[in-house]
Amino acid sequence: MKILVTGVAGFIGSHTAERLLSLGHDIIGVDNFCDYYSLELKQMNANAVEDKGATIIKMDLRHPENYKLLSNDFHYIFHFAAQPGISQTSTFEDYFTNNIIATKHLIDFAITCTDLKLFVNIGTSSIYGLEATFPEDVMVKPASHYGVTKLAAEQLALQKSREQKMAACSLRLYSVIGPRERPEKMYTKLIDLGLKDEAFPLFEGSDKHLRSFTYVGDIVDGIVSVIGNEDKVDGEIFNLGTEVEHTTQDGIDAVAKVIGKDIKIDIKPKRVGDQWRTKANIDKARKILNYNPQTTLLESVKSQVDWFKANCL
Incomplete structure (x- = not known):
């Protein structure tokens, strides 16, 4: 399968790209290589993924004209790219443009991929708010610009599933380490x-x-488990993390x-x-995806x- 991984030079994106390569998939990764943290570290991550066979393209998802750098024959899109975390140095505009505007443009591109089986949005437990102990169907109360904009990104993806424009799911990750x-x-x-x-x-x-605190390898187990389960996960949200x-x-x-x-x-x-x-709370992921960190x-x-x-x- 041909798979697009956004945010491929990041922490979890790079690990997921490597796992997908090991499973025999053709990986195209994109990253804007912003200076939110060490570009040297990002390049090291990217090099590790490239060394295992991925193609990496430097592009900013916020600008529609950049999508001409991509072909539209992807079978899966895993969307990690985002303005991360709670940071005093990040403005609301940083969160808004990177987490909402960029996701909207990526979704518009995804709809043009006629062979797309699934769009996988990578969400966060921050969507729940100050306490994140709940099942996926609870009313959420995000308490940061990060959580609010990641919720909006999630809903943009799931909206297209509800409209039957594309199959999509969202994975809310918990405190990933490694x-x-x-x-x-x-x-x-x-x-x-x-x-x-x-x-x-x-x-x-x-x-x-x-x-x-969840090991990145256990998180990746859950992420890649959606492949082949499109009918079960379309339109759904799953928590991924340790209990x-x-x-x-x-x-x-x-x-x-x-x-x-x-x-x-x-x-x-x-x-x-x-x-x-x-x-x-991983009852749903355990039942449907056989997830077991x-x-x-x-x-x-x-x-x-x-x-x-x-x-x-």
Whole structure:
């Protein structure tokens, strides 16, 4: 199958592209290589995917004229590209244009792909709001520009399914960790600063926040499981993540154990819009996609530390 992966130079997009290549698919990846975080890291991710056989095109999904760079013979589209996370450096316009406008243009392109079997939107647990412990049919209450715009992107895709213009589903991911995690994310920062004996900036009270820290390989298992299940997933939303909850402090302790050093802490003021609890309710994904994440927190952290030492020191 010919598959388009957007955001292919990112953390989860690059892992998914590699998995799809290993399954024998023809992968075209696109990324705008923005400087939200290290372009060197993004290029390293892209190189790893290219080395395994993917073709990568630099393009910005926000501009309709750029789609002429793509053929319209894709069988699947996996849409990871987005303005990520809760960041004080990102404006509402950044979230709006990257998460809503870009998704709208990509969907318009997808409708022209006459052999398209499924459009897979990559959503987030942030759509639920400050607590993300619910099944997919609950009323959502996003509490950040990121969550609001990712909800809008999700609904743009599902709208086309309801209109029977294309088959589409959305996957809401929970607290993904592992090799290639973005530099500003918790575990990468913990590992980096811990190895340097520097203090980790911890938002006040967040040590007690609960998270479904999920290994990226387990997330990719769920993502690729939609292939061949188009009739079951069309028009549907699925949570992907582990059912096991850990506090932020558990994560700090796990990193300390793996690197063999205590983590110094620098308490910072609370961050607005930060979720206080996520626990993936995966009953639906387990039933329909046979989804069953197994990797423990300590196994996940060890894999990420090994990768960081090999690639970032």
